[in-house]
Amino acid sequence: MPSKITRRRFVKICVLGMAGFFIAKLTGDPTQRTPGSGNLKEASFYRRADDLAG
Amino acid sequence: MNKVECTLCPRHCKLAEGQRGDCRVRTNVGGKLFSLVYGKPCAVNTDPIEKKPLYHLLPGSSAFSIATAGCNLHCLYCQNWEISQSQPENARSTPMSPEEVVSKALANRCRTIAYTYSEPIVFYEYTYDTSKLAKDKGLLNALVTAGYIEQEPLKQLCAVTDAASVTIKGMTEDFYQKMSKGTLKPVLDCVTTMKKMGVWVEIINLVIPTWNDSDEDILALVRWIKNYCGVDTPLHFSRFWPMYQLTNLPPTPESTLNRAWDIAKKEGLRFVYMGNLPTHHGNNTLCPSCGKLAIERRGYEILQDHAPNGKCKYCNFQLAGVWK
Numbered sequence: 029m030p031s032k033i034t035r036r037r038f039v040k041i042c043v044l045g046m047a048g049f050f051i052a053k054l055t056g057d058p059t060q061r062t063p064g065s066g067n068l069k070e071a072s073f074y075r076r077a078d079d080l081a082g
Numbered sequence: 083m084n085k086v087e088c089t090l091c092p093r094h095c096k097l098a099e100g101q102r103g104d105c106r107v108r109t110n111v112g113g114k115l116f117s118l119v120y121g122k123p124c125a126v127n128t129d130p131i132e133k134k135p136l137y138h139l140l141p142g143s144s145a146f147s148i149a150t151a152g153c154n155l156h157c158l159y160c161q162n163w164e165i166s167q168s169q170p171e172n173a174r175s176t177p178m179s180p181e182e183v184v185s186k187a188l189a190n191r192c193r194t195i196a197y198t199y200s201e202p203i204v205f206y207e208y209t210y211d212t213s214k215l216a217k218d219k220g221l222l223n224a225l226v227t228a229g230y231i232e233q234e235p236l237k238q239l240c241a242v243t244d245a246a247s248v249t250i251k252g253m254t255e256d257f258y259q260k261m262s263k264g265t266l267k268p269v270l271d272c273v274t275t276m277k278k279m280g281v282w283v284e285i286i287n288l289v290i291p292t293w294n295d296s297d298e299d300i301l302a303l304v305r306w307i308k309n310y311c312g313v314d315t316p317l318h319f320s321r322f323w324p325m326y327q328l329t330n331l332p333p334t335p336e337s338t339l340n341r342a343w344d345i346a347k348k349e350g351l352r353f354v355y356m357g358n359l360p361t362h363h364g365n366n367t368l369c370p371s372c373g374k375l376a377i378e379r380r381g382y383e384i385l386q387d388h389a390p391n392g393k394c395k396y397c398n399f400q401l402a403g404v405w406k
Contacts, residue, residue, distance in 0.1 A: 068109075068111065068116035068117060068118060068120065069116060069117045069120030069121070069207050069208070070114055070115065070116055070117075071088065071090070071108055071114075071115035071116060071117050071206075071207060072090075072206060072207055072210070072235065072238075073088065073089045073090045073206070073232070073234065073235045074086050074087060074088045074089055074090070074114075074115035075086065075087045075089060076085075076086055076113055076114075077083055077084060077085040077086065077113065
């Protein structure tokens with residue numbers, strides 16, 4: 029049976045671990061995210077849907 | 083809705099929100115098309131200009147060379163497939179603005195910026211903005227490209243481009259379809275437009291055993307160059323080396339390249355070169371007027387230059403090219 033302190037520590041580690049996991053998920057591997065246009069360069073040659081025939 | 087159609091290259095990818103083009107580096111965000119690789123080169127080097135290969139553009143000088151991920155062709159033999167066929171996220175890149183590219187080129191005493199390794203057409207905006215700045219600073223701009231581009235963007239780019247080494251991979255639509263998942267006509271149109279717009283053009287042809295190494299294949303290419311570009315347009319036959327998805331073939335035998343060289347010379351092309359055969363005499367430039375050795379090369383190295391500023395010192399004949 030773990031002591032109170034050990035249990036508190038255990039909970040703390042779990043909470044921090046889960047928080048870290050979610051932060052990594054949100055900010056991590058960019059291949060899994062749709063890029064925002066904030067730091068991208070708009071292309072020079074394209075047509076928008078409203079310009080497309082049909 | 084929110085679809086866009088990219089009109090940069092002949093593929094005309096129609097992209098729904100979040101989708102990427104065939105090149106992997108242009109994407110639809112909120113009904114607008116964006117480049118994912120602007121200012122994000124994944125390869126940056128200082129190379130001899132002979133490596134591009136551009137043998138008639140300031141021989142012996144250095145070219146500051148940049149590339150990003152992506153390509154709009156998918157050649158089975160691609161030598162740089164690790165970057166050309168990758169997503170930008172998977173190719174490690176260093177942020178570098180057009181201003182930084184130009185200042186690094188000047189700091190490295192380069193006289194040219196080469197947009198190379200992968201395909202400058204797919205990083206069009208980066209190429210164009212950098213080229214404009216480079217021109218203002220007195221640098222030359224050279225494209226190393228497969229020429230798979232639409233005419234309107236090409237013409238805009240030609241206005242800031244001094245030279246191009248364009249690969250004509252084969253002379254049939256069937257070849258382009260099977261080897262590169264592309265088409266031939268836009269490439270030929272690209273070369274003729276570049277010539278018309280005053281860009282110095284050198285043609286590359288990778289000779290691949292069983293694919294494009296027959297006399298007919300070579301003759302078709304040589305005659306097209308002669309008729310549409312002129313006999314002063316350098317042609318580089320390059321030796322194939324088994325790579326990527328074409329490892330089942332042997333390297334091109336030297337005898338095949340010699341045969342190609344003979345055909346091109348016989349048809350009257352003045353400057354025919356051999357690529358990937360560093361010690362071959364086909365790396366040298368001979369004066370078309372007196373026939374003497376004008377520039378002797380070994381690989382990318384100039385051993386002797388008897389044509390300072392492109393003028394043959396034996397007969398004063400001015401060789402075609404960009405020499406100053």
